[in-house]
Amino acid sequence: MPAKKMTGSQMLLKALCDQGVDVIFGYPGGAVLPIYDALHQQNAIRHILVRHEQAAVHAAEGYARSTGKVGVVLVTSGPGATNAVTGLTDALMDSIPVVCLTGQVPTHLIGNDAFQEADTTGITRPCTKHNYLIRSVEDLPRVVHEAFYVAHTGRPGPVVVDLPKDVLQATSHAYVGPEQVTHASYKPRTRPDTKAIEKAIEIIAKAKRPIIYSGGGVINAGDKASRLLTRFARTLGAPITSTLMGLGAYPASDPQFLGMLGMHGTYEANLAMYNCDVMINVGARFDDRVTGRLDEFSPNATKIHIDIDPSSINKNVMVDLAIVGDASAVLDALLKAWTKGEHSLSQRALKGWWKTIDAWRERDCLSFRRDDSVIKPQYAIKRLYELTKDRETFITTEVGQHQMWAAQYYKFEKPRHWMTSGGLGTMGYGLPAAYGVQIAHPDALVMDIAGEASILMNIQELSTLVQYGLPVKVFIINNQWMGMVRQWQELLHGSRYSQTYTASLPDFVKLAEAFGAHGLRATKPAELDDLILEMIDTPGPVVFDCQVDQKENCFPMIPSGAAHYEMLLGPDDAAAKPVSEEGMVLV
Numbered sequence: 248m249p250a251k252k253m254t255g256s257q258m259l260l261k262a263l264c265d266q267g268v269d270v271i272f273g274y275p276g277g278a279v280l281p282i283y284d285a286l287h288q289q290n291a292i293r294h295i296l297v298r299h300e301q302a303a304v305h306a307a308e309g310y311a312r313s314t315g316k317v318g319v320v321l322v323t324s325g326p327g328a329t330n331a332v333t334g335l336t337d338a339l340m341d342s343i344p345v346v347c348l349t350g351q352v353p354t355h356l357i358g359n360d361a362f363q364e365a366d367t368t369g370i371t372r373p374c375t376k377h378n379y380l381i382r383s384v385e386d387l388p389r390v391v392h393e394a395f396y397v398a399h400t401g402r403p404g405p406v407v408v409d410l411p412k413d414v415l416q417a418t419s420h421a422y423v424g425p426e427q428v429t430h431a432s433y434k435p436r437t438r439p440d441t442k443a444i445e446k447a448i449e450i451i452a453k454a455k456r457p458i459i460y461s462g463g464g465v466i467n468a469g470d471k472a473s474r475l476l477t478r479f480a481r482t483l484g485a486p487i488t489s490t491l492m493g494l495g496a497y498p499a500s501d502p503q504f505l506g507m508l509g510m511h512g513t514y515e516a517n518l519a520m521y522n523c524d525v526m527i528n529v530g531a532r533f534d535d536r537v538t539g540r541l542d543e544f545s546p547n548a549t550k551i552h553i554d555i556d557p558s559s560i561n562k563n564v565m566v567d568l569a570i571v572g573d574a575s576a577v578l579d580a581l582l583k584a585w586t587k588g589e590h591s592l593s594q595r596a597l598k599g600w601w602k603t604i605d606a607w608r609e610r611d612c613l614s615f616r617r618d619d620s621v622i623k624p625q626y627a628i629k630r631l632y633e634l635t636k637d638r639e640t641f642i643t644t645e646v647g648q649h650q651m652w653a654a655q656y657y658k659f660e661k662p663r664h665w666m667t668s669g670g671l672g673t674m675g676y677g678l679p680a681a682y683g684v685q686i687a688h689p690d691a692l693v694m695d696i697a698g699e700a701s702i703l704m705n706i707q708e709l710s711t712l713v714q715y716g717l718p719v720k721v722f723i724i725n726n727q728w729m730g731m732v733r734q735w736q737e738l739l740h741g742s743r744y745s746q747t748y749t750a751s752l753p754d755f756v757k758l759a760e761a762f763g764a765h766g767l768r769a770t771k772p773a774e775l776d777d778l779i780l781e782m783i784d785t786p787g788p789v790v791f792d793c794q795v796d797q798k799e800n801c802f803p804m805i806p807s808g809a810a811h812y813e814m815l816l817g818p819d820d821a822a823a824k825p826v827s828e829e830g831m832v833l834v
Contacts (some may be wrong), residue, residue, distance in 0.1 A: 250422045255384040255415040256285035258422050259348070262391040264291050265425050268319050270310065270686055271295070272303040272679075276323025278350025278363065281415040295686065295715065298707040300327050302679035304334020304405075305705070308343045309683030312666045313641055315469060317344045317398050318683065324350040325363030328409075329370060333673060335405045336374040340670025341492060342467055344403035346394050347375075353413040354382055367409045376404030384417035392428040401435030402556035403467055435555060439572035444580045446568055447527075447551050448590060454525035454549075455596035457485040460508070463492030463669070464530020464554060465574045466662045472575035473497070473662045476529060479578050482585060484597055486604055488516040490531050492669040495659035505604070506613075509537040510805045511651040514612035514814060515604055517803070520545055521811040522603075528552045530574045533563040534670070543810035553577045612803050612816055613655055622772050624649065624724045624795040628656040628696065631722060634779050639691045641684045643667065645677040645701030648730035648801045653696045655801075675704025681719045682712055692720070692783060699725040699792075700749055709762040712788040720782050721790045723755060726797045734800045738818070739807075759790035768792040 253261065259282060263271070270293045275283045286294055297303040300322045307318025322331050328349040338345045352361040368380045377397050379390045387410075394406040451457065459480050465472045473496045480487045480503055487497050488508040497504055506513035508520050520526070526548045531537070533552075538544040541564065550566040552559075553574060560569040570577050615625045628649075642657055643666040644650040650667055659665050666684060668676040677695040685693040695702075702723055712719050724730075733747040756766030765785050769778045769792070782789045803814045814820075 250420045252418050252420050253422060254281065254285070254418050255387050255410070256281040258384070258387050258419070259391060259410070259415070260285050260289060260292060261422060262388050262425075263319065266392070266395045267316070268292055271319045271321050272297055272306040272310075272683065273321030274298075274300055274303060274323065274327060276327050276350060276363065278324035278352060278412050279321060279327075279348075279410070279415075281412065282321065282348070282350075282410075294321075295682075296711065297679065298710050299705060300330035301333050301675065302705050302708050302711070304331050304338065304345060304347065305673070305676050305679035306683035307345045308334065308338050308341075308676075309643060309666050309680030310687045311344050312680075313663050313684045314687045315663065317346055317395055320345060320347040322347065322349055323363065324352055324367070325365045327363075328365055328367040332370065332374060333671075335371055335407065337668055337671040337673045337676065338405040339374050339376065341668065342403045342463060343405065344398040345405040346398050347405060347407045349407055349409050351380070351409045351411040354411045355413070357411065367407065371407045374405075375407050378407035378409065380409040381411065381414050384414050384419045385421040387414060388421070388423045389428050392423075392425040393430055395425070396428075396430055397433060400433070402464070402559075436571050437555065437573040437576055439570050439577045439580050443568065443570045444577075444584050447570060447581060448584050448588060450525055450549050450551060450568060451483070451527065451585075452590045452592070454485075455593060456522060456524040456600045457483065457592065458519050458523040458526055459483075459485055459487040460490075460520065460526055460528045460531055461487060461493045461496050462490040462529065462531025465493055465496040468530065468555075468574035470662060472573075472578060475575060475578035475582065477501075479582055482582065483592060485592070486519055486601070488512070488520065490534065490537055490669070491654055491667065493531065494654060494665045495662045498660045499658035500660060507654050509534075510539070510807075511655065511801055511803060513655075514610050514803055514816065515607040517805065517811040517814055518607050519604055523548045526550045528554075528566070529578065530554060532559045535563070538564060539805050540808055540810045543812075610816070617772075618796070619772055622769060622775065622793060622795045624652050624726065624799055625656055626772060627724060627775060627793050627795060628652050630775050631694070631696070631779060632657045634776065635692060635694070635783065639688070640664065641666065641688060641691055641693045643677040643680040643684060643693070643695045645695070645697040645704075646672045646674045647698040647701055648726075648734065649696055649698045649701075649724035651731075651801045652724070657696070674701040678702060678705050678708045678719070678721060679711075681721075682708065682715070682717045685717045685719050686715075693718075694720040694722055697721055697723045698730060699723050699727065699752055699755070700729045706758070709759065709764055709788065709790070713763040717788060718786055719788050721788070722782070723790065723792050725752075725755070725792055725794045726799070727752060728797060731801070737800070738804075738815075755790050755792040764788040764790055766790050766792070768794065770794045
């Protein structure tokens, strides 16, 4: 019996249902009205009306990052698609699986500069994992299923499907399900090479100063990968550090965890990375914010790089051993080989390594001066953590100083509870990402830790929170400056503060109320706890204006292009550090 005849729009929605999609973040327009008409006639897929297409992609990112599922976006042609480009680039940089459905003018008008026409596939080619322009309704189901496969398989990323209006209106019997679609060429390798595993075990067994360097790839590989990473680190007894995107893959409270590394990472993590003799990179891409000066990056280490994306290996840092595969599969193979061979690290060497690390820890690089007259931003986030750590809490951030303070002072014990813009550093990410998370986890506490400059990038999304009754809490670290840029101007440009002071900020409490949300404000440390608890207990969306010390800078800090041992622990800190006879940088 032939399949039921359907329009392209109906086929699209059936394909989405068959892929397990339950929510779409979108904004309507002329080219996608056939899809919106089909959405109106079904109840299987929920649609969230955003206020800007950039926000739609960030919301889908938050949904995807917190669930492991593919986030879905629907935007119209022309400006709808071009407004989505920032979010797509963000998702590409941070390896987030998103399928973005874009409207397009009818096929016979493509190339004619028709109303709201843009070369969407051309524009998005550099900022997507792959993209498609569908020219026939018969191709639509296959392409949609392929798009989901590409988005979540291998190294995840965003995929665009461009949908001409006439294709959406055409009818056909040619629907196929996902089980009938196999991608002809894209088959990423997930299982590691056995000889590479054996070689890795040989290298690790000889280590005297090992370190595990984990990244967002561990989280993308699923919760099992995080559990295996924890077992692997504890089996070795080695120190472990994490990139910004990898926070939560290993429990922050564990004594083996050294904290985040890189530009604003901890003293102990960065010096351990510099002085290690064996580095085991699991799912990180050697980002420049982590490596600093390349010729001084772990100069004496044998480097092992585990990654599912072959193009990431030897891209930024040349390594001694590459293992291509899914982080979960590789860690499982390493654990089995280590246990089977009854290997162990030299306990004498390991004890000495930990003694050195503990000495670095004694510097207490995240300490700060308390002041009873003004709220220190570090203190605000520490109290936020202390008052929410026993709840199911998800944190998103905007981008800037507040983002780094959140990474330093909010401790994550589980994966998929930390959503931030790492690679692209996108201001305006946190608020829409937060409601993407909230929709996926309706009973959880979801908070966007924001800056007063960054939150204004997508402030209109407060309207989305109110419309859907989403109880997202926006915690604004308000120092009245574009804080991170001001910090760079102070440290690197002779305190010439060019265009970084925001002289006309809104009253955030009144602004929240204007949108229909609840507004709170704290100006003194003594007010913080009660107001944070009020924020948490308020059933709807809340905007918390936390007015903090305007002059506080984010430390530790490695200046751009400097080595790990050239950290600044404070504004007056000298870059030069004493070195031991063995070549290790000392306290």
